[in-house]
Amino acid sequence: MLDLFLDETHHALRDSAQAWVDRHIAPHAAQWEADKHFPRELHRAAAEAGLVGVTYPEAVGGAEGDVFHGLVVAEALIRGGSVGTAMGLGSHAISLPPILALGTPEQHQRFVAPVIRGEKVSCLAVTEPAAGSDVAGIRTRAVRDGDSYVIDGSKTFITSGLRADLAVVAARTGGDPDDAATRHDGISLFVVEKGTPGFQTGRALQKMGWHASDTAELFFEGCRVPAENLLGGEGAGFLGLMANFVSERLLLGVSAVATARMALEDSRRYCGERSAFRRPLHGFQVTRHRLAEMAAREAGARAFVATVAERHRRGEDVAADVAMAKNMACDACAFVTDAAVQLHGGMGYMAECRVERLFRDQRLYSIGGGTTEVMNEIIWRRGLAD
Ligand SMILES: Cc1cc2nc3c(=O)[nH]c(=O)nc-3n(C[C@H](O)[C@H](O)[C@H](O)COP(=O)(O)OP(=O)(O)OC[C@H]3O[C@@H](n4cnc5c(N)ncnc54)[C@H](O)[C@@H]3O)c2cc1C
Structure with a gap:
């Protein structure tokens, strides 16, 4: 930082x-x-x-x-x-804040403390096959039945979904995803523990990058969870998810600038070691200027992410700024990692070369935690519309 x-x-x-x-x-x-x-x-x-x-x-x-x-x-x-x-x-960084924001002290001790001790793994399950950016479109339902809720539906693309001992699951206790007037209502969060009957995980999803992490589908079929696993009240889900907004976008922004910096460091080293036409690659002005541009983009994004983090620390409303910071950091990282592959030539395309991995891994930063387009909507609504 x-x-x-x-x-x-x-x-x-x-x-x-x-x-x-x-x-x-x-x-x-x-x-x-x-x-x-x-x-x-x-x-x-x-x-x-x-x-x-x-x-x-x-x-x-x-x-x-x-x-x-x-x-x-x-x-x-x-x-x-x-x-x-x-x-x-x-994965705790997106699953624990909603529990802390909405949960009771008893729920904090039961669900949060074991994750912080490293005894348990947690995940956040919001995205569904037919609803990602549009959270109000989720169809997973939770129906109260005596002292429990019965959950039916499915989730996808869930980070740590396979290994998690507990999932914070967004499900509808009301509202209708097809009705504009009520679709934002009745979104609730439940902690569903591994081993609960009716809760299954699917296959490990194969993906472009982030290979070491597991990304999973989750299925709920007549899954009965105790009512005390509801976080906050019915319909408090959006409030719980908001607990993630700033921190998740800052974390992704920092991940993007950190990834960019590694790609820059690798490129700088390689351009000193590798020769073409009897001179090191950085003997070409076009190469030096490309490295300079990579450094400037990374530094600019890093400074902006840090400034927004500082304003957040001071308690300012940074909803629009953090969306800008995430987009700037993702753009900088995309530029730097792409340039890094180019500077490495054929070697940049080889799996043994780190920049090949960084190039693939960075692609998700502008999709996860709210896409570039969703960030732009926030920048418009919170920063420009009035
Ligand atoms: C590896 C990985 C890990 C993930 N981890 C998790 C996790 O742990 N938990 C979880 O709940 N989810 C997770 N996700 C899901 C992720 O949050 C979603 O993929 C993301 O929010 C986008 O949703 P979507 O895939 O449904 O795309 P869509 O919402 O279908 O978007 C498709 C395209 O349409 C655009 N679009 C959508 N709405 C608008 C709009 N209003 N205006 C303009 N353009 C728009 C989008 O920007 C995008 O370009 C993960 C995804 C991946 C790939």
């Missing part, structure tokens, strides 16, 4: 997080990406190293850090070289 906003506690955390990542992730990154899997034990090891609970309340075992403590850890994890591992390890 931008050093301007960091104090000695952030620097110390960054150093210790990076040392842990260099030891526990970096040496295995290529293999885990090839295996499309990283070891489950890594969740516990990361928790023991203090990398999971950084920004969560002390009452659930967290360290109560600020937004920058979270961002320096996120950047260190990405710098391990396996975006899939970083995202799989980080």
